[in-house]
Amino acid sequence: MPDTAPIVIIGTGLAGYTLAREFRKLNKDAPVLMLTADDGHSYSKPMLSTGFAKAKTADQLSMADPGKMAEQLNIDVRTFATVTALDPDGHRLFIGEEAVAYSKLVLAWGADLIHLNIPGSGAGKVFAVNDLMDYRRIRDALHDKKKVAILGAGLIGCEFANDLLQGGYHVELIAPSDTALPGMLPKAAGDAVVKGLQAQGAVFHLGQVATAVEEAGDGVELTLDNGVKVQADIVLSAVGLRPRTTLAKHAGVQVNRGIVVDREMRTSAADIYALGDCAEVDGHVLLYVLPLMACAKALAKSLAGEPTKVSYGVMPVVVKTPACPVVVAPPPVGAEGEWRVEQSGDCDVRALFVNADGALEGFALTGSHVMEKQKLAQQLDPIHND
Ligand SMILES: Cc1cc2nc3c(=O)[nH]c(=O)nc-3n(C[C@H](O)[C@H](O)[C@H](O)COP(=O)(O)OP(=O)(O)OC[C@H]3O[C@@H](n4cnc5c(N)ncnc54)[C@H](O)[C@@H]3O)c2cc1C
Missing domain, CATH: 3.50.50.60 (FAD/NAD(P)-binding domain)
Known part of the structure; x- marks a missing residue:
């Protein structure tokens, strides 16, 4: 060297x-x-x-x-x-x-990006966004268009659903899970996000995967495994x-x-x-x-010459879905305990992950409960204690 x-x-x-x-x-x-x-x-x-x-x-x-x-x-x-x-x-x-x-x-x-490789002639109209150049491509593809089918109801799928709805697009989400943000939120909180996005006009096809994507006119037609057909101008793949x-x-x-x-x-x-x-x-x-x-x-x-260890504190994740605001501090991987869920109305969920000693190990908040983020974060142990 x-x-x-x-x-x-x-x-x-x-x-x-x-x-x-x-x-x-x-x-x-x-x-x-x-x-x-x-x-x-x-x-x-x-x-x-x-x-x-x-x-x-x-x-x-x-x-x-x-x-x-x-x-x-x-x-x-x-x-x-x-x-x-x-x-x-x-x-x-x-x-x-x-x-x-x-x-x-x-x-x-x-x-x-994880790619699904769905068979069919419409593969060229399947987009994904993981950088600014991808964003440029999808914006160009959506110029003068109105309808987007989103594959995946995780963080990125739900955020784009909310964003595209706000931008005036019709949005249909297709996901194999039975709710939004699976794995990240307990079901009641995921359901609150589904309801919030539905209230803005989103259509959900949950428990479904797309088995084919064919060109149809200027857009595409997706076939779901229950036989339902979904038409869209483009597909946004957000599967992870x-x-x-x-x-x-x-x-x-x-x-x-x-x-x-x-x-x-x-x-x-x-x-x-x-x-x-x-x-x-x-x-x-x-x-x-x-x-x-x-x-x-x-x-x-x-x-720069001073060996330094990173210290992770408590880092709640804010999901940018104003249709149903979400903040989540997932429990540590492998943590044992249970979700205690309180719900008021469609969109307001407070879910606390509590261990056998009654100590808080994580939380998921939606709707008006997101205001409690700071207070609850203070009760969590940082990932690193030194
Ligand atoms: C739509 C979206 C919304 C998000 N929202 C949030 C949020 O609200 N809050 C949050 O905390 N996180 C969010 N995230 C996640 C967060 O943005 C990422 O964790 C973070 O930006 C990752 O940065 P990075 O530099 O590690 O990777 P990247 O930004 O992906 O950068 C990778 C770089 O490596 C280059 N590269 C790759 N391979 C090679 C190679 N072989 N040779 C040379 N260069 C190469 C790429 O060109 C690029 O320059 C979001 C992510 C997405 C996609």
């Missing part, structure tokens, strides 16, 4: 750019090279599922182009530079045939994300559900770190902004 090799960060999402910004606060001039497979614009990904309601174009959601980021942070940014392999022993990575040396390497390359692990695994870096890192974001390979949607930090795979911010701050210090 040449002495002059830069710190290389792969990924210019919130994880990559936040790390670069935090690092520059501590070290003004160590060379940093950022590589990204996309156009390198800095944007807030959570805003993508609020863009139709606010009538924002992709350009309006971009906060800075890569040139501006490079100038602001005194870094190099290479766009449309897809890393194809890692060579941890040689302290190199590859962009196709080109080798790039690093002193330290940070993997901030996010998560892959999976941390990107393939290149790391091929390079012999330990992966599990995500790229395995300790609380200093160190992978199993020397001088390689990971954070954000691709990382499994101390056993936690949390595809949200607050965890990656905490990781970026800690890793910036470590890269």
Whole structure:
């Protein structure tokens, strides 16, 4: 490895750019090279599922182009530079045939969309949104159109349903679950979200999967497994994300559900770190902004010479469905206990996850109960206590 090799960060999402910004606060001039497979614009990904309601174009959601980021942070940014392999022993990575040396390497390359591969001639009208370029594509596809079929009723499916409804679109959601946000919320709270979105005009096909997607006129027709046909201008697939692990695994870096890192974001390979949607930090795979911010701050210090462990506090997740507001602090994986649910009206649910000793381990709040977030969060133990 040449002495002059830069710190290389792969990924210019919130994880990559936040790390670069935090690092520059501590070290003004160590060379940093950022590589990204996309156009390198800095944007807030959570805003993508609020863009139709606010009538924002992709350009309006971009906060800075890569040139501006490079100038602001005194870094190099290479766009449309897809890393194809890692060579941890040689302290190199590859962009196709080109080798790039690093002193330290940070993997901030996010998560892959899960694709369903539904058979039929309409596959070209199935979209998914996981970055600003996807958002640009779906906005273009929806120009002058009115109807969207959404596959999946998880966080992203429900947020886009709410957003598209607010933007004036007709929305039908198709999901195999029996309620919204399954796995994240107890059923009563998921049902409150379903009712809230229905009140805004959404049509739900729960307990169903799409078995075919065929072109029909300018749009598509989906066939559900109960035989029902759903017509739409386009389909938005929102069936989930999976941390990107393939290149790391091929390079012999330990992966599990995500790229395995300790609380200093160190992978199993020397001088390689990971954070954000691709990382499994101390056993936690949390595809949200607050965890990656905490990781970026800690890793910036470590890269600047002060080894620092990340400390996760209590990090409730706000689901952006104003039709039925939701805040959830899921109980720890494997926690034993029960949901105690109180409900008033269609949309107002307070669900508390309580263990055998009566201690609060998690909560899910909808409607007017979201106001209780702070009070309840104070009663939860942080993920890390030190
Ligand atoms: C619609 C939507 C709404 C959301 N809303 C919220 C919310 O309200 N609150 C919240 O906390 N979280 C929310 N999230 C999740 C949150 O946005 C993500 O956890 C976070 O943005 C992930 O950032 P990241 O930098 O890890 O990954 P990404 O933003 O996905 O960045 C990955 C980067 O890596 C690059 N890359 C990938 N592979 C390669 C390669 N081989 N070579 C080079 N570059 C590569 C990509 O081009 C990109 O630059 C939302 C997510 C979505 C999709």
